[in-house]
Amino acid sequence: MANVNDFDFFLLTPSDFGEVTEILAKEYFTREPLTLGTQPKNIQPAEGRIGADIRKCLESGASMGLRHRPTGELVGVSACLFESRAETLTPTQPANELTLFYRMYDEVMKGVEVFEEKEVNKVLSIYMLGVHKDFGGRGFGRKLVELCVAKGVERGCQKSVVCVTNKFSYKIFAKLGYEVRHCFDLTSLGPDWGVDTSLMNGNTIVSVMAMRLS
Template identity: 85%
Template structure:
């Protein structure tokens, strides 16, 4: 686990957009399995659908970051958003270089009805979880999710949902009590999906996991 004296956890705000997107460009998309499998290049997280999604997460008051105290560097983020049945909306921004990425993401999310339980009307959706490659294995990812979940409980969410593309993230969420609700084996897809699973470092499953918060 991380030494509390080395790291500061913080609530991310819209003012952190530049630093967060820079981190994601360098430390998330360069290793995220689905991005590798769809061979998405020159990703610009500040633009299009991805930029709009990140802005919504930072505006939500549900996203957390962690900074390395000795260097002041942002070394981890968990971007989240609160969703409700009344305010659900269809993306309007272009997917740009992440067209195939979002196609797969949208496809797997179709397999789960987020508000399937009658008493669930507000959900904490974990959008992206990333930790700097030099700080993996110190418990930072787990702690970021724990803090986001606490925000969700605080804001009255009854459930939390996340789409998992890596074995590393799966272990974190499983340890925190998330369970698989739907799973898509990318090796079963045809070539028209544009996914080269040989580039995904053994991460060929995309799973939707959920946890009851109240």
């Protein structure tokens, strides 16, 4: 078993793009419920809308990584960015093989008005949280989120928002104080959505969770 001292948490930057897209391809999309349910082929995280989203997260100064010292491998990622009431982020790149994935994500996010409170002008949005399967269950996911939240507070965010698609992440965010603002039951969808919930390992509820930071 690896020692906790064998790991370093650090701020991700655009120079980490290659490593981040590699771990997301191997460790995130291979287990993420929406991806399992929509069955995209040959995911290319460095390209299209997903690549653009990851770049924005790395450029934001809000994303954190976890590195395994003995191997030098990136084994954990919390990809986040800052959003403001004054500047709405609109996708400019095609979703490509993740079209169904993003269709579902966008549909769920429609159920929440991120800036509904008039005093909220800046939000920390957590897009992806993933830890290598060999190092799960040790609190690394929680620590990555805590570090991102600290960045959000430091940068003046009044609120943090995340779209949660699996039970394990749900527990992490709930224990940190995030509350459910909207739920979407994927089993209620018709066949035209192209989602096979039988492949999602029981993770058929997508939740948008939020927490006030100030």
